[in-house]
Amino acid sequence: MADFSLFSRRFDVKRVPGFASVALGVFVMLYMPVILLVVYSFNKGTNLAFWEGFSLRWYVQAYHNEAVQEAAFRSLYLALIAATLATTAATMAALATTRTKKFRGQMLIYTLINQPLMVPEIVTAVALLIFFAMIKVATGHTGMIYLIVAHTAFCIPFAYLPIRARLESMDLTLETAAADLYASPWMTFRRVTLPLMWPGIVAGLMLAFVVSLDDVVITEFVKSAGQETLPTFMLGQLRRVVTPEVNAISTVLMAVSVIFVAMFFVLTGRKN
Amino acid sequence: MTVQADPVTVDKAVEIERDARRRDVRMRWLLSAPALTIITLFAAGPLLIVLVYSFLTPGNYGNVKWIFSIDAWTNVVVQRDIFDNTLQWADAHLSIFWRSLKLSIVTTILTAIFGIPTAYFIATRSAKTRNLWLFLITIPFWTNLLVRTIAVQELIRTEGVINNVLRMLHIIDTPIQMMFTDFAIGFGMTYVYLPLMVLPVYASIEKLDFRLVEAGYDLYASRWTCFRRIILPLVKPGMIAGSILVFVPSLGAYVTPRVLGGGKNLMFGNLIELQFGQGRNWPLGAALSISLMVLVMVALIYYTRISSGGDKQNG
Numbered sequence: 001m002a003d004f005s006l007f008s009r010r011f012d013v014k015r016v017p018g019f020a021s022v023a024l025g026v027f028v029m030l031y032m033p034v035i036l037l038v039v040y041s042f043n044k045g046t047n048l049a050f051w052e053g054f055s056l057r058w059y060v061q062a063y064h065n066e067a068v069q070e071a072a073f074r075s076l077y078l079a080l081i082a083a084t085l086a087t088t089a090a091t092m093a094a095l096a097t098t099r100t101k102k103f104r105g106q107m108l109i110y111t112l113i114n115q116p117l118m119v120p121e122i123v124t125a126v127a128l129l130i131f132f133a134m135i136k137v138a139t140g141h142t143g144m145i146y147l148i149v150a151h152t153a154f155c156i157p158f159a160y161l162p163i164r165a166r167l168e169s170m171d172l173t174l175e176t177a178a179a180d181l182y183a184s185p186w187m188t189f190r191r192v193t194l195p196l197m198w199p200g201i202v203a204g205l206m207l208a209f210v211v212s213l214d215d216v217v218i219t220e221f222v223k224s225a226g227q228e229t230l231p232t233f234m235l236g237q238l239r240r241v242v243t244p245e246v247n248a249i250s251t252v253l254m255a256v257s258v259i260f261v262a263m264f265f266v267l268t269g270r271k272n
Numbered sequence: 273m274t275v276q277a278d279p280v281t282v283d284k285a286v287e288i289e290r291d292a293r294r295r296d297v298r299m300r301w302l303l304s305a306p307a308l309t310i311i312t313l314f315a316a317g318p319l320l321i322v323l324v325y326s327f328l329t330p331g332n333y334g335n336v337k338w339i340f341s342i343d344a345w346t347n348v349v350v351q352r353d354i355f356d357n358t359l360q361w362a363d364a365h366l367s368i369f370w371r372s373l374k375l376s377i378v379t380t381i382l383t384a385i386f387g388i389p390t391a392y393f394i395a396t397r398s399a400k401t402r403n404l405w406l407f408l409i410t411i412p413f414w415t416n417l418l419v420r421t422i423a424v425q426e427l428i429r430t431e432g433v434i435n436n437v438l439r440m441l442h443i444i445d446t447p448i449q450m451m452f453t454d455f456a457i458g459f460g461m462t463y464v465y466l467p468l469m470v471l472p473v474y475a476s477i478e479k480l481d482f483r484l485v486e487a488g489y490d491l492y493a494s495r496w497t498c499f500r501r502i503i504l505p506l507v508k509p510g511m512i513a514g515s516i517l518v519f520v521p522s523l524g525a526y527v528t529p530r531v532l533g534g535g536k537n538l539m540f541g542n543l544i545e546l547q548f549g550q551g552r553n554w555p556l557g558a559a560l561s562i563s564l565m566v567l568v569m570v571a572l573i574y575y576t577r578i579s580s581g582g583d584k585q586n587g
Contacts, residue, residue, distance in 0.1 A: 011489075013482055013485045013486045013489060013498075014396040014482055014485070015396075015495075016389075016392060016495060016499050016503075017495060018389070019389035019392050019393055020389075020393055022386065022389035022390065022393075023389050023390040023392070023393030023394070024393075025386075026386050026387075026389075026390045026466070027390075027405075027408060029463075030408075030409075030412055030463070030466065031408075031412075032427075033420070033423035033424055033426065033427045033463070034412070034415075034419075034420065034423045036423070036426060036427065036433055037419070037422065037423040037426055040426065050436070085310075086310075088306070089306040089307040089310060090307060092303040092304065092306060092307065093303065093304045093306075093307035093308070095303055096299075096300040096301070096302075096303035096304040097300070097304065100296070100300065103297045103300065104297075105301070109304050109308060112308055112311055112312065112316060113304075113307055113308070113311060115311055115315060115316045116311065116315045118568070118569070118572060119315075119319065119565055119568070120520070120521070120523070120524025120541070120564055120565065120568055121524065121526070122524050122526045122541040122544055122545070122561070122564070123319070123322070123524070123544075123561045123562075123564055123565045124315055124318075124319075126322060126544060126548065126557060126558070126561045127315075127318035127319050127321060127322045127561070128314065128318055129548060130318065130321050130322060130325055130554070130558070131314075131317075131318035131321050133335065134321075149310065149313070149314045150314055152310055152314070153310050153311050153313075153314035153315040154315060156307050156310060156311060160307070207414075210414055213416075214415075214416040214417065214418075216417065216418050216526075216527050217526050217527065217541075221545075221548070231416065231418050234418060234419075234422070235418060235527070235530075235531075238422070238425075238531055246422065247422075247426075250416070250419040250422055250423075253416050253419055254415050254416065254419050257414055257415045257416060258411060258415065260414075261410065261411055261414040261415075262407075264414075265407060265410070269403070
């Protein structure tokens with residue numbers, strides 16, 4: 001019998017030499033700076049460079065800093081309102097653009113909804129600065145409404161995508177069955193369609209919330225005096241002496257994003 | 273009585289169906305209306321105002337005077353000498369455009385060099401662990417861009433981690449100045465945009481039929497030849513998608529160059545911001561914004577051309 005011992009170690013067609021090492025290096029590089037940032041947020045000393053012992057000092061200081069409190073509250077309030085409005089509009093638009101024969105203008109709707117993703121953020125920011133400057137001069141009103149509508153607009157595509165994906169994976173059989181059983185269209189929507197698309201809606205809401213919470217550029221250009229959000233507050237702080245307080249705020253902000261993204265993964269991955 | 277398909281009834285049925293369809297489409301437009309209105313008013317529409325502003329005269333304290341002028345557009349690339357009134361290339365602008373282009377290309381290449389092996393690694397894991405690796409790539413993608421930029425800053429600052437470690441190991445005596453250089457911006461952008469390269473490349477490797485690679489080995493191709501001649505061409509659409517996804521935000525980057533590049537190493541986005549801040553030249557800022565948008569649009573159209581062409585090739 002021929003000796004096959006040469007092939008005893010299975011030959012893996014998928015292996016490309018060196019790729020695994022590069023990939024692991026990338027993962028280390030991707031997480032190291034962020035982990036260091038988190039670690040140093042618990043540093044006792046003012047110095048960012050040397051470890052002087054564990055302490056929650058910077059978290060306490062950030063918590064008692066009125067400017068931070070105010071910015072954090074504003075960020076949450078803005079993200080909550082903008083994400084809710086964007087998700088509502090996106091849900092309606094997703095219902096309108098899925099599960100249908102192609103109709104005239106469908107491509108236009110699709111392009112317009114995704115438009116905020118195609119234009120560089122700085123350009124949209126400048127456009128809104130100019131547009132809102134006109135309105136502010138004309139009306140004299142400088143409230144949060146400008147930030148709310150701006151955030152709602154750029155959150156819509158982010159909310160739209162998971163909802164649309166969810167709807168496209170649902171067929172019309174159950175709805176047809178409901179209609180056959182004499183359910184009214186509204187009843188069918190409320191009792192069949194809505195519960196089925198709910199995970200998509202929640203996923204869209206969370207994505208929109210995170211995107212609004214993290215926005216820097218558009219907020220920086222649209223905000224009136226005294227309307228700092230957490231990210232723009234941090235950007236302003238970077239110009240001055242950086243203390244680990246910024247690290248502490250960053251860590252909290254990051255934790256919120258990670259929790260939301262993890263929940264998003266659970267929601268959209270369950271059906272697989 | 274039997275139902276006859278008499279022409280009147282058929283016409284009626286067709287009409288009813290057409291009516292239903294018309295009502296359905298009308299309802300769909302109505303449902304889309306809120307989203308379309310918000311985006312038209314607060315994202316797409318204002319771009320037209322930017323176009324109008326680029327043809328006006330700058331006001332003394334910011335904003336504009338409503339006097340037509342094409343100065344903003346000529347000022348994008350040339351400037352008038354204050355002494356002898358001759359036209360010269362606007363070197364300051366040109367060097368910023370060059371830096372933006374250079375750093376965006378470098379970022380795209382670096383993310384490809386690091387991103388393709390990473391995507392390949394993830395796609396060839398077992399189904400169980402694959403989702404975990406994918407999750408690890410997606411997490412940074414959804415965490416705050418500013419926070420990730422600050423993390424890079426902590427690493428490369430003069431009193432940052434890298435310099436401290438090198439000094440402790442006595443490799444260097446004086447800290448290396450990495451902040452506020454083109455290197456810092458390139459490094460930072462590669463770091464923050466890497467997931468944008470990995471995800472689309474991963475999507476196309478995942479679809480790859482490894483029986484083709486096996487066939488290659490059967491025909492005595494080496495590993496490298498298999499990678500270059502079989503895997504790479506099949507993964508090309510993903511690589512192009514990833515490159516565009518990295519190149520476009522790099523070109524319009526604002527936060528990363530502002531934090532890591534400082535006041536001197538401006539990129540396109542920072543030059544635009546300058547016109548609305550200290551520069552007080554809104555029309556020039558508007559003209560620069562439109563220029564940036566056109567560049568991005570050209571890249572995106574090129575991308576859709578290539579990707580739709582690729583689809584045809586694959587049947």
